[in-house]
Amino acid sequence: MSWHGQRNNDPEEKFILRNDILxxxxxxxxxxxDRSKGTSTIITYPDAAIWSVLxxxxxxxxxxxxxxxxxNKSKAETLKMIDRCLATWRESGLIE
Amino acid sequence: MADQVYDxxxxxxxxxxxxxxxxxxxEPTLHPGFIKMVTKALERDFTVCLFTNGLMPEDVLCFLExxxxxxxxxxxNTIHPSENDRKGIDRQRDVMLRLGRVIIAGINICSSSxxxxxxxxxxxxxxxxxxxxxxxxxxxxxxxNLSLHPKEYQRTGYAIYKLKQDAAKHGISIGFDxxxxxxxxxxxxxxxxxxxxxxxxxxxxxxxxxxxxxSFIACYPLxxxxxxxxxDTIDSKKLSKRFEEALRPYNETGIYPHCTSCPLFKKxxxxxxMSFRIQRYRRMYEGIN
Numbered sequence: 001m002s003w004h005g006q007r008n009n010d011p012e013e014k015f016i017l018r019n020d021i022l023x024x025x026x027x028x029x030x031x032x033x034d035r036s037k038g039t040s041t042i043i044t045y046p047d048a049a050i051w052s053v054l055x056x057x058x059x060x061x062x063x064x065x066x067x068x069x070x071x072n073k074s075k076a077e078t079l080k081m082i083d084r085c086l087a088t089w090r091e092s093g094l095i096e
Numbered sequence: 097m098a099d100q101v102y103d104x105x106x107x108x109x110x111x112x113x114x115x116x117x118x119x120x121x122x123e124p125t126l127h128p129g130f131i132k133m134v135t136k137a138l139e140r141d142f143t144v145c146l147f148t149n150g151l152m153p154e155d156v157l158c159f160l161e162x163x164x165x166x167x168x169x170x171x172x173n174t175i176h177p178s179e180n181d182r183k184g185i186d187r188q189r190d191v192m193l194r195l196g197r198v199i200i201a202g203i204n205i206c207s208s209s210x211x212x213x214x215x216x217x218x219x220x221x222x223x224x225x226x227x228x229x230x231x232x233x234x235x236x237x238x239x240x241n242l243s244l245h246p247k248e249y250q251r252t253g254y255a256i257y258k259l260k261q262d263a264a265k266h267g268i269s270i271g272f273d274x275x276x277x278x279x280x281x282x283x284x285x286x287x288x289x290x291x292x293x294x295x296x297x298x299x300x301x302x303x304x305x306x307x308x309x310x311s312f313i314a315c316y317p318l319x320x321x322x323x324x325x326x327x328d329t330i331d332s333k334k335l336s337k338r339f340e341e342a343l344r345p346y347n348e349t350g351i352y353p354h355c356t357s358c359p360l361f362k363k364x365x366x367x368x369x370m371s372f373r374i375q376r377y378r379r380m381y382e383g384i385n
Binding site: 022023024025026027028029031033034035037038039040042 | 341342344345346347348349350353354355356357376377
């Protein structure tokens with residue numbers, strides 16, 4: 001996985017925001033603004049937790065551990081949720 | 097502002113069905129063509145609204161005294177009497193004495209410790225319009241200007257509430273510019289506040305200013321977000337639409353992280369000044385890059 005712009009050959013594991021994407025963290029959600037489309041996306045728990053942890057943690061194994069603890073899930077379930085979120089956000093054009 | 101830009105601006109207003117020319121600055125009365133600009137507006141049957149600090153040249157003041165009743169209104173941004181600016185305060189007093197009938201006194205709040213009670217005395221002493229206009233100093237996206245931070249809003253809200261109570265005793269109302277949020281004011285007093293105060297939280301929308309170079313902006317704090325050059329076809333409806341589209345991505349949050357879980361969000365409050373809201377996004381963005 002590539003964190004904060006670190007390059008990795010596996011595109012499925014990247015978490016790089018697209019250029020026109022900004023986000024802010026609210027108390028119960030994350031709001032993502034797409035300046036090019038003029039739209040915004042609201043991400044609520046538990047997906048918001050995944051976004052927060054992925055954006056702030058350089059180390060993938062550590063990020064998974066944190067998310068397991070936050071969501072009280074097994075490693076396999078956590079990985080499944082991460083993959084689902086990444087696929088959704090990639091499809092929505094939020095991440096590369 | 098060049099003559100041709102000013103003429104184009106009046107054409108824009110006519111095209112948009114707007115009947116008021118609003119002159120602001122800087123200090124508009126210091127523009128060498130100020131008298132000519134007001135005269136042109138009056139000849140085209142516009143009313144004129146002037147935003148000024150009152151420190152105007154004598155010839156401008158004499159001219160403004162001659163403007164017919166009902167054609168001129170002035171929002172005077174006052175200097176606090178305790179400030180060390182005797183000359184400026186005296187000039188403002190002279191302007192209020194001579195133009196009081198068309199003046200609404202106001203203040204731009206940039207600190208929660210700012211005193212405002214003197215505005216009541218001004219209204220009474222100079223027979224000003226019986227309204228006090230309050231504005232908040234907002235952050236300008238492109239500059240590091242002096243602004244009132246949302247952390248100071250509640251303290252400011254208490255002071256405004258006190259002002260409102262005192263003003264009401266003299267039949268003076270309080271008017272609000274953009275960016276006020278209901279949570280500035282003590283919850284216990286909220287139901288006692290006027291409808292105007294309750295609705296103050298929803299007034300952040302493109303007000304559309306025209307810069308001297310002929311560029312429209314959504315408002316001054318957002319002056320570097322989007323600029324649209326004036327032309328012979330654009331009207332206020334089209335402009336509002338363009339600016340609203342540019343601001344839409346930032347509509348889903350407020351100035352505080354807890355805004356979106358507040359029951360008043362999008363009902364009584366749109367989340368406060370858009371410039372603050374956008375800066376919340378920018379900080380996050382800059383933090384990860």
